[in-house]
Amino acid sequence: MRYPLDLDFKTFIKLVNKALQEKQEDILIQRWIPYQSEISFTDFKDKLIKVKHTTKDTRTGKEILDQVENILKNLHGGDDL
Numbered sequence: 793m794r795y796p797l798d799l800d801f802k803t804f805i806k807l808v809n810k811a812l813q814e815k816q817e818d819i820l821i822q823r824w825i826p827y828q829s830e831i832s833f834t835d836f837k838d839k840l841i842k843v844k845h846t847t848k849d850t851r852t853g854k855e856i857l858d859q860v861e862n863i864l865k866n867l868h869g870g871d872d873l
Contacts, residue, residue, distance in 0.1 A: 796808075816841075820833075820836070820837050820840065820841075821833065823836075823840075824836045824837075
Protein backbone atom coordinates (compact mmCIF):
# COMPACT_ATOMS: atom_id res chain seq x y z
CA MET A 793 0.00 0.00 0.00
CA ARG A 794 1.26 3.46 -0.90
CA TYR A 795 0.88 6.30 1.52
CA PRO A 796 -0.77 9.46 0.15
CA LEU A 797 2.30 11.59 0.78
CA ASP A 798 4.37 9.17 -1.32
CA LEU A 799 2.24 9.95 -4.40
CA ASP A 800 3.25 12.46 -7.03
CA PHE A 801 1.72 15.91 -6.59
CA LYS A 802 -1.02 15.65 -9.25
CA THR A 803 -2.20 12.26 -8.02
CA PHE A 804 -2.18 13.48 -4.42
CA ILE A 805 -4.27 16.55 -5.34
CA LYS A 806 -6.75 14.35 -7.24
CA LEU A 807 -7.05 12.10 -4.19
CA VAL A 808 -7.64 15.05 -1.86
CA ASN A 809 -10.23 16.56 -4.23
CA LYS A 810 -12.07 13.23 -4.43
CA ALA A 811 -12.12 12.96 -0.64
CA LEU A 812 -13.47 16.52 -0.37
CA GLN A 813 -16.18 15.78 -2.94
CA GLU A 814 -17.24 12.68 -1.02
CA LYS A 815 -17.35 14.63 2.25
CA GLN A 816 -19.39 17.38 0.59
CA GLU A 817 -21.83 14.80 -0.79
CA ASP A 818 -22.26 13.27 2.69
CA ILE A 819 -22.97 16.68 4.21
CA LEU A 820 -25.45 17.53 1.46
CA ILE A 821 -27.31 14.26 1.99
CA GLN A 822 -27.59 14.99 5.72
CA ARG A 823 -28.92 18.48 4.99
CA TRP A 824 -31.37 17.14 2.37
CA ILE A 825 -32.99 14.44 4.56
CA PRO A 826 -35.58 16.79 6.18
CA TYR A 827 -36.61 18.00 2.69
CA GLN A 828 -36.61 14.68 0.84
CA SER A 829 -40.41 14.59 0.54
CA GLU A 830 -40.38 18.06 -1.04
CA ILE A 831 -37.42 18.06 -3.42
CA SER A 832 -35.19 15.52 -5.15
CA PHE A 833 -31.61 15.26 -3.98
CA THR A 834 -30.33 16.37 -7.39
CA ASP A 835 -32.47 19.53 -7.33
CA PHE A 836 -31.46 20.22 -3.72
CA LYS A 837 -27.80 19.81 -4.58
CA ASP A 838 -28.09 21.99 -7.69
CA LYS A 839 -29.64 24.80 -5.67
CA LEU A 840 -26.88 24.72 -3.05
CA ILE A 841 -23.88 24.15 -5.27
CA LYS A 842 -23.14 26.71 -7.90
CA VAL A 843 -20.69 25.60 -10.56
CA LYS A 844 -17.94 28.13 -10.76
CA HIS A 845 -16.83 28.94 -14.25
CA THR A 846 -13.35 30.30 -14.16
CA THR A 847 -12.26 32.86 -16.68
CA LYS A 848 -8.77 33.80 -17.58
CA ASP A 849 -7.63 37.14 -16.25
CA THR A 850 -6.55 39.17 -19.27
CA ARG A 851 -5.11 42.09 -17.31
CA THR A 852 -1.44 42.88 -17.60
CA GLY A 853 0.86 42.64 -14.62
CA LYS A 854 0.95 46.44 -14.41
CA GLU A 855 -2.86 46.65 -14.41
CA ILE A 856 -3.06 44.12 -11.58
CA LEU A 857 -0.41 45.94 -9.55
CA ASP A 858 -2.20 49.28 -10.13
CA GLN A 859 -5.43 47.76 -8.85
CA VAL A 860 -3.67 46.31 -5.80
CA GLU A 861 -2.14 49.71 -5.10
CA ASN A 862 -5.58 51.36 -5.31
CA ILE A 863 -7.05 48.77 -2.97
CA LEU A 864 -4.26 49.31 -0.45
CA LYS A 865 -4.66 53.09 -0.67
CA ASN A 866 -8.39 52.78 0.00
CA LEU A 867 -7.72 50.38 2.83
CA HIS A 868 -5.35 52.82 4.50
CA GLY A 869 -7.60 55.84 3.99
CA GLY A 870 -5.82 57.21 0.95
CA ASP A 871 -2.43 57.56 2.64
CA ASP A 872 0.61 57.12 0.44
CA LEU A 873 2.20 53.71 0.70
